[in-house]
Amino acid sequence: MRIAIAGGGLGGLTLARVLHRHGIDAVVYEREASRSARSQGGMLDLHPESGQQALAEAGLTDRFRSAARPEGEEHRILDPAGRTLLHHKPQPGSFSGRPEIDRSVLRGLLLDALPGDAVAWQHRLVAATPSPGGGFGLTFDGGHKTDCDVLIGADGARSVVRSLLTDASLSYVATLVELNISDADRRHPDLAELVGPGNLWCVGVNQILAAQRLGDGSIRVGISLREEDRDIDTYRSKRALLDMFEGWDSSLTALIEAGDSAPAPRRIEAMPIGTRWANQPGITLIGDAAHLMPPVGEGANQAMLDAAELAGELAANPADPDSAIRTYEEAMFARTQPIAEMSARVQAMMLSPTAADDIIRFFTPRPTEPAPAD
Structure with a gap:
C-alpha cells in the first residue's frame, strides 16, 4: 500500500x-x-x-x-487605553492546561x-x-x-x-497582518515587559492588536481586522496601520512601530x-x-x-x-x-463592536452551579 x-x-x-x-x-x-x-x-x-x-x-x-x-499560557487582555481587563497566569510548570509551543x-x-x-x-x-x-x-x-x-x-x-x-x-472572513520583533528583551525591553511570557490582546472596536512571545525571545505581532474591500497592499504600510489605531495608547501602537520589516498581510478564509x-x-x-x-x-x-x-x-x-x-x-x-x-x-x-465585553465574559470562568436539592 x-x-x-x-x-x-x-x-x-x-x-x-x-x-x-x-x-x-x-x-x-x-x-x-x-x-x-x-x-x-x-x-x-x-x-x-x-x-x-x-x-x-x-x-x-x-x-x-x-x-x-507552560508559562506561555499567560494571557493579558487590555483595552485601547492600556488598561488591564483580564490577566490569566498559569500555575508555574503545570502541563494540566494548554501549554504553548x-x-x-x-x-x-x-x-x-x-x-x-x-x-x-x-x-x-x-x-x-x-x-x-x-x-x-x-x-x-x-x-x-x-x-x-x-x-x-x-x-x-x-x-x-x-x-x-x-x-x-472558501469565504473571506477577516484580514490578519503580521510583524516580527526580534531580540525584544535587548532591543525593546518595554515591549518585552508589556507582552510578558505569553499572549497579549489589545481589544478595540472591530479590531485587535495582539502579540505573543516566542521561545527565541522574539515577539510576533498580529493585527486582526474585519473583512474589507480595500486592496491587501494597503496593510503593508506601518503608517496606514498606525492610522487605523489612531487614539490608542502609544505604548500599544509601539508594537507596530517596532516591527523589523514591512507588515505582512493576508486574507483569512474559511470553508x-x-x-x-x-x-x-x-x-x-x-x-x-x-x-x-x-x-x-x-x-x-x-x-x-x-x-x-x-x-x-x-x-x-x-x-x-x-x-x-x-x-x-x-x-x-x-x-x-x-x-x-x-x-x-x-x-x-x-471583531465586533462589543468585543471587549464579549471576550471578558468568554474567558471568565462560570461559577459552579449548586447541586439540585433532594
Missing part, C-alpha cells in the same frame, strides 16, 4: 509519524525546499483532548513536554521522529488524477510524476487534493461549516484541507487529531483502506462541525 501525503505541515507530519509507529510507510510530499525554508509562524497551545492526544499516539509526549512552555519547534520535533527519507522536499503537488486500475497519478511542479494507492490531502487552505472530493469554496463529501476509494483529507476554520486556536489541534485518528483506522484495517477511510471521515465530520461553528462564533465575537 503506497501512501502519499500531500503537505508537510503539522497534520501531514503527525499522520506520517503515527503510521510509522504502526509499521506503515508513507511519503510526505512538501512544497518547501527544506525544513528551514521559511518561518513557521508563532506559537500555539496544544489542547489535551486533541493536539496532545495526537502527540501521545505519536509517542512524543515526553519530547513535547521538554520543548513546550512554537510551531517551528513542534514541526521540528515531528520531523526528527521520522526516517530521513519520509519527506520529499521541493515537491509541490499541482495535479492528482485517478488511475484506471485504482490509486492516483501525482504530478509535481517541474514535471516530476509518481503514483500512489492512497492519497491523503494535508495540503492546507488551497488544497489541490480537495478539488477531487468537493467543490466547496462552509458542515462541508462533507461522498466517500471515494483511496482518497481523503485532513486538517485545513478538510475543514478550514478561522484561526482561533483549533486548526492545528484538529489537524493533528485528524491525523492520529486516520492513522489508527488505517493501522487497524490495513487490508481494507477504503473502509478505514470511510470510518475516519464519518467520525471527523461529526467531530469538527460543532468546532467549526464555535470557531466562527468566536471569530465574529472578537
